[in-house]
Amino acid sequence: MSKAKVGGKTKQLKANDRFWLSIFLIPNLSMYTLFILFPSLIGVLLSFCEWNLLGPVKWVGLDNYRLLFSDENFIPSFVRSLKFMALGVLPTIFGGFLIAVLVNWKVKGMGAFRAMFFLPLTVSSAVAGIAWSSIFSPEFGWINAVLAKVGITGPEWLTSYEWALPAITIIVIWLSLPLVIILYLAGLQRISPEILEAAQIDGASAWQRLWGIIFPCVASTTALVTVIEILAFLGAPFEIALLMTEGGPLDATTSLAYYAYKVAFRDFEIGYASAITMAQFFIMLAIGLIVLQIRKIMKKRG
């Protein structure tokens, strides 16, 4: 094979390279741009406009954002989002950690039980909704039947103004736990057995070992899980609430995400709905940054 031939071939391949590079990249990038980047930009722009889907789009500047502060539904929806978060995040993190520690154990049959903890991952919100409606049913449900056994008259749960939000939170915790368990299992498997053995010889009890050694060892997982769950609880009660309570009774389960959906697709105020989602986005961003900052400070102090 002569040098010239090789050279010629390389040159030819270079043009060829660019051709195939475009073939490989352009379908992906155009779809991604059209359906992710472009809509995001549209969302930002629409938050400065007034539009009812049918009429013309009107630029209104910051009016939509000003409206947020005088809207009597915005702040309560935001407060409900915070309630979902306050009730849901910590049980999900600690429950997930404890279950992960329990099932992180190589004994016969544990694989099957581990799989049982992952199963909520596989069901749709609709299936979860059907299963939990029956559990929460005030007359025929298991929860109130068990409560009655110990002499407590259970609430009306999903139709009660006070208890609908906690009930929805329980369902979202149940749906969120598998992911948290899987992430903690991955974290636990990275702890070296020597560390645990060393603790055992020192005579540390199982409980002390759990919080004194194992928990700090998975601190990076905890940080990740905290951010994921805060964002999930700020956004997620939406689908389950839509299916089970339609945001009610009396808006009791209308989170910020749900409120934006209502404004967009029930009232057809697309511009204002976009402003609500932008506000939600900035709140999430702020909370995410605060959590990361706290983590940084904690790391500095050791």
Next chain:
Amino acid sequence: MANTAFFTRRRNANTLRYTITVLLAVLFMFPLLYLVSGSLMKLEEVSVYPPKLFPSSINWQNYVDALEVMTGRIFLNSFIFTFGILILQLIISFTAGFALAKMPFKRAALIVGLFAVPVFLPTNVSIIPLYLVTYKLGLLNTWGGMILPIVGSTAFGTLLFRQFLVNFPDGLVDAARMDGAGWPRVLFQIVLPLARPPIASYSAVTFLTGWNMYIWPLMVGNTEELKVATVALAPLVGGGLGFYGNIPPNVTYAAALISAAPVIIFFLWAQRGFINAIAGTGSDS
């Protein structure tokens, strides 16, 4: 002597731990276990106080009745929707992941950065403008409108494949190139056969999310021709109203389980790939 005491205590602790784990697992699974049990009960057994744990006899008839709600058409629609997304997104994500990992060009880093945008963007924030784009393209209530906008969220797949292919031995690619293999041949004959783990992970995650997707198919495909399982099932949820329309609860449970069956079977079969995908994303961040 002290040693025996230590081991007895150890054994007791293990028994305790095992018992707690089993009880907790059953409790955790209870809503789904009761769904199975209730789907086999007679109507007069499901809505009673106190609730019953087991059916007095097995009533398969509920599953026959449930097929009136979960029709073959709806099932087929769910398969078209899920596999349409899975296959189209797999093709464009794998090729782009390959290009970003193995075809050195100037702006690769910039494009990789671009794919990080959705990480900061919760789904419900982008769903309104996504609906508007689909509406303006005239794709509402079409298969294109159902599938293509979801195919557009290529970030997860592209970054997953790129990450795998960055660690793929350059030697194999270079050797094939020296032998005169074109890029498509390198992709299909050298890389693809060795990329089964990330493809399995990707497929598992996408199958689950696609099959269970609710809001999007509800918004753009709530018609007889396009209705998927989640959309068909949603009106039966009934919430706290204890109201199931014309469909009794035992049949509703059966319909719910039929709709969940493919994904549960798939999950138990592909569990490893799925868990690797999640755990992998976790350790990278």
